[in-house]
Amino acid sequence: MPIKLIAIDIDGTLLTPEKIISERVKETLLKAKEAGIKIVLSTGRPLPGATEYLTALDLTNKGDYAITYNGALVQDTHSGEVLANHTLDINDFYRIEEMSRKVGVHYHTTTQDAMYTSNKDISAYTVREAMLVNMPLKFRTVEEMDESIAISKMMMIDEPAVLDEGIKQLPKEFLDRYTVLRSEPFYLEILNPSASKGQALKSLIDILGLTPDEVMAIGDNENDLDMIQFAGMGVAMGNAVPIVKENATYITDTNADDGVATVIEKFALID
DSSP, X not given: OOOOEEEEXXXXXXXXXXXXXXXXXXXXHHHHHHTTOEEEEEOSXXXXXXXXXXXXXXXXXXXXXXXXXXXXXXXXXXXXXXXXXXXXXXXXXXXXHHHHHHHTOEEEEEOSSOEEEOOSSOOHHHHHHHHHHTOOEEEOOGGGSOTTOOBSEEEEEOOHHHHHHHHHTOOHHHHHHSEEEEEETTEEEEEXXXXXXXXXXXXXXXXXXXXXXXXXXXXXXXXXXXXXXXXXXXXXOTTOOHHHHHHOSEEOXXXXXXXXXXXXXXXXXXO
């Protein structure tokens, strides 16, 4: 069955190690779009953090979509309209904030519009994330947080060794309550249990009237795993973590060697 939609992770997949889209990958994706294939960027970033790449790939028109916040939102990239939404509320904030203090790691909170931290000794990784995804960063005490807040995701962030120790202390009840993803050695993402890239991809193809057999998903890290498992053709990058490779239909080249272009040329752009 021909591929009609390709979901592509950004960091470690679409982007080279230098954080750019190579010319070959760009040209391949533009050809795929011209051939009528939906190209959907699927990322842990908010929409503003993906806009640069969406624009470069001509993916900001009516009928273009993105999966953001690791599946918490499915959005129309032209209008920003939310088509599917799985968020956290203030009670989740209190629970996750308390757990972060208990296990001794920094954390921050992300909405559609801003990032918030209650850590007075703000983590350098929080600052890094705010700059990376082009979001304003605000300090709020726990008491100052808006009780009506809709949280796209929360993140426990710290030095990898510190985060490793913190994760070991997380109780099973906590892990079972949320979708918990290690997206980087220094990031642990915590989302609504219905939020994941795979769940968001299912919501999107249901809206578009497609089936999993018509979908290719490409990624490199654990937060891409259920998306890769859901798609009819799940593709692991050559630089992917072992568990992603183990669950993939196909392993392509690394992000340094245009792996996204390689697999699309081989399986989607077929004359």
